[in-house]
Amino acid sequence: MDQWAILRAAAAIAVAAAMDAVVAPYLDFGWFSPKFTILAIVFAASGLRHLQGILLGFFGGVLLDALGGGLFGVGAVGGLIAGAVSVRYGDVMTRGAARFTLSVLAGIAVAAYDLVQLAAYNLLGLEVPSLLGYTFSGMLPDAFLNALLAYLIGGLLLRTIRKDGSR
């Protein structure tokens, strides 16, 4: 993968982080909202080497924290997890199924991000819903809908990040 590809991946994540800060609040349906940065990290990191993918995920998450205004560190962990699952399981993807596999991974990454966020708020002693209730009415629907969103925009993301559009 050439340096331009890494730059394209970083640019896609930066755009996604800006969208999370500016556009996503208008698409916030209670506990569901699109997590553009997490989705972009999963798609961007899948084609990278292990270290590159993980670093991209971490710094993408930090960017999300900086622009988003939430608790700093939550996005960093979320991005790190997204980058890690993407480079780890991106390796075993079969040709032609990249979009579907990455969408599933995006759902998993979003679920992990939601849990980290819940834990962070809980650690601070802020009001949070119960874990069981949140898992079924918040985290799982959020993960599913984000996975669906990832599948819908996945083709575009893959074309943007990689010139050949496939793995």
Next chain:
Amino acid sequence: MTLLVLSMMSLVLFTVYVREDETGPLHTVQLGAAEVLQPVRSVSGAVAGPLNSTKESVEGAFAKGGDLEKLREEARKNQELAAQASRLKRENDQLRELLNGQREFYQYGPLAEVVAPIGGQFTDRITINVGTKDGVGSQQPVVVGNNTLVGRTTSKVTDHTAEVMLVTDQNFRAGVRIVPPAEFDPASGELAPAVTEEETSYGEGLLQTGWEDYLGVGFVDLDARTEKGDFVVTSGRAGDMESLFPPGLLVGTVESASSQDIEQYKKIVVDPSVNLDDLEDVRVIVDW
């Protein structure tokens, strides 16, 4: 190994963020980003107007299972309310002109526009376009009109923007009391002397939004007299401590009040006086 190091770095970032004050480096980064993004958010806010209407419709459809009759009824009510609101707005403009937009004893910041909502699963916050250069600080009440409380500023206040935690945020708390309509004038915010029996105990408690997703007043004694239609206003104190809010700010009206013997407190649901999803102009009370 890299994963472990970066995980530790994330934890360090989180720890530093929660331990530092609002002038710390990580808060400064966020505040700087908020300042830079403000013009973009303003534009997106203008564009998102129709989107918000669609969003509300979708939410309504999902929440109530598409109950058509109920929606029709709500539409009828909304039309009536729109007509009423139009008349009240005219009256309000006239009164505001008379009062010069100020309520005695309160010092207001300049009229602020809502720039954009702030996303987040566990928060309900907005950004407004006034900040420290306008005399606005952290932890100050935010009102619509002269005295309808909609939230308070958080610690994230920049030169030209301020983050506002809305009353519907799960972490918002305010000491409130419940007053019958005969004792409170919502237009002026004046609390009249008790006109009902002196022995009657009205509710007093803590305004909060629970995960059941309704705005309510907690910790109201079972024997307190509270009825539908009573006003909920800030009490100016929380327990024995002075509150962040001056007394007499209107929050809403009691939508329902119920009690069960098994419960320790009454369950009181509050209907906010303003639609918090549709805020446009607000003011910060900077001193009182």
